[in-house]
Amino acid sequence: MSNLSETAEKVAQGPTLNVAPSPHVADTSFTTRRMMTDVLIGLTPLVAMSVFMFRWLAVQQIAVCVVACLASEAVFVSMRGKKITLNDCSAAVTGLILALSLPATAPWYVGCLASVVAMGIGKIIFGGLGMNIFNPAMVGRAFVMIAFASLMGAGAYENPASAIDAISQATPLTALKGSGISTSIFNLFFGFTNGSLGETSALAALIGGIFLCIRRTASWEIPVGVIACVALLAGLADLSAGANGHLLLHHLFGGALLFGAFFIATDPVSSPLTPRGKFIFGAGVGAFIMIIRLFSGYPEGVMFAILLMNAVTPLINRWTIPRPMGDA
């Protein structure tokens, strides 16, 4: 009995004992912040490749977008009277993805404005992290693509006077669409071509993307859906154009397809919740990409495809409510 009161006394004194509802333990190894830093780590091969290809232009673009995104998140969040949450790293992810989706030659104010729109209209206006319908980076990019059509269009990528080799040529998809010139698959795969900063190297996107899927930060169902659908439709296009497999590989490795499939479409906020929904989402992105690439005036369609499917996400969530275990 005396022992009992001793422990009871200790409990009464100790301010450290607490009660709370179950569960009393949590997996602390995986947090929102960890997810975001995973994406930053996954993007490093793309960043490295972009710096290798576009040198100083890449460094500049990335710095502008990341800083502008962090600053605009801070400003907009405080305008809404909320606590600033830069430490979850989500604004840095948006900035980096946005930078990698822009052409190297886009002037600094393009990146800056794209960042402001991405954070302000793409994200904070909906209520901040987790509440946005559309991928913020793609909203920002869509805005500058229309506002600065000449600085962002296919022509913007070509600068024959540039000191950097890659920028003197058209992007592979523009060359294919406009002039029927196809780039060598070797160059396409390794990324020795022109294009947006992060889209040139299929290999870098695969390395970073597979890392994200293994970490389960990205859901593999989405890139698999995108790639499978693009492969199918590009395969059909290939068949109708002579079936040498070249066109198929061109569509798979060219443009922002792999970058978009692994890093942009997998944004958890604007993609569906269930595995089945994620696959449908991915397949939809793939289908829109191929429709735009094959039939529109644009050589590339990843951004529009993702934005379109973002809009369908709430519907996909509704269609794919899983059946609970034991439901007949």
Added chain:
Amino acid sequence: MERLEIMGIFGSKEFPGTGSFPHGIHPPGNKFYSAGAQVEVITVPDKVVLPLLQHIGAPCEPVVKPRQTVACGEMVGEGQAFVSASLHTPVAGKVKKIGVVTLPNGRHLPAIEIKTEGEQQPCNELWEEMTSTDWSLSTIPDYSPDEIARLIHAAGIVGLGGAAFPTHVKVMPNDKRLIDSLLVNGCECEPYLTCDYRLMKEAPHAIVAGALLAGRAVSAKEIFICIEDNKPEAIEALELATRNTVVQVAVVRTKYPQGSEKQLVKAVLNLDVPLGGLPSDVGVALSNVGTMAAVARAVIKKGPLTHRIVSVTGGGIVTPKNIFTPIGISMGELIDFCGGLTEDAARIIAGGPMMGFAFSDLTTPVTKGTSGITILTHAETASGEETACVRCGRCVEACPMNLVPTRLAMAARYKNTALARQYNINACFECGSCTYVCPANIKLVQLIRTGKAQVAAAMKR
């Protein structure tokens, strides 16, 4: 080496299921604290406090008065309703008063307090009886199913796994719902807890005898004792004890919540318990290994349920132990028996960390459903600030019922009962897997509980 043997056992499985169920999580087991601690017997306490409701169902009625003397094992509360269980005193002594007590689950209940007096039956005698290998299995056919059910009822047995459902209701012979299989649940998937593990290792023969009796009561055609593959020594002990009997050992994957009844039925028998239904709807009866040992004692030795094993474990206790203890003893006495709390003890939980209830009143008595006391340190309970849901879907991947926890939590937050029902909120059995995995630290299962209450209130209206 050991690992290979286990895989060998798993490879030779002879049950229709795959040994697993879809989804679920893998929290660190942390069984090492107490898994190696042989069951110790505590001395007879100075007093016991016996709450009149220690099970799911109706409370029992007191049949003793203050100042009345009672003998060991005498009935002090009678379960008169069908879903109710009687209560017996583990000590001899004098009834002091019928007071009230608040259990860790928040229920405020009348309780009989008995002060120990006179000659006692030492707890170690009971434990020796339990661990003996002589359970005369040959006499089992002499008991009729009705007699077994009657003796289980008389002994006041409830499920010892935690939910505490009166066992006689489960084994009552029923013409409408025929039982094909009896699953004896030895999974103990809650992290930290080891009371079932120690019982399987130290008293396998009692479990087998109880399983045969319960199987006979429900006329089961097959009996499986289900054990997770992280308990090789328990598997071995039961493989030996079940030799030459119809009882089979089913080794299942280590996963949380493998011990949940619907998930276990899926893993072992590959049957889906219908939504809102019971395992008996697909011809299955389930019961915990500790319950089976209690059944063996009730039928063969005619002893009531007065004692059980409680694991006292976690980083916050000086010496983690498994204790054979009288029901009604205070939690504080068990903690003292284990050397007390450590400096950094932060939370005391009745049960395991996934589904147990935190409490702070150490005079709280041990009840029939108390499987353990888990004492966590600050480091073990560490959980960060809640951040925004990024809809990553990890809760969807974790949910063993294939629900969408994030949607259910949102429905609860915005009091949208229609949305909650559309997403099948009532199928949630609150295992806590979603909260465990949530990277944003959102208290999903806690919100879902609120949502279930909202749905219930809306239905009533």
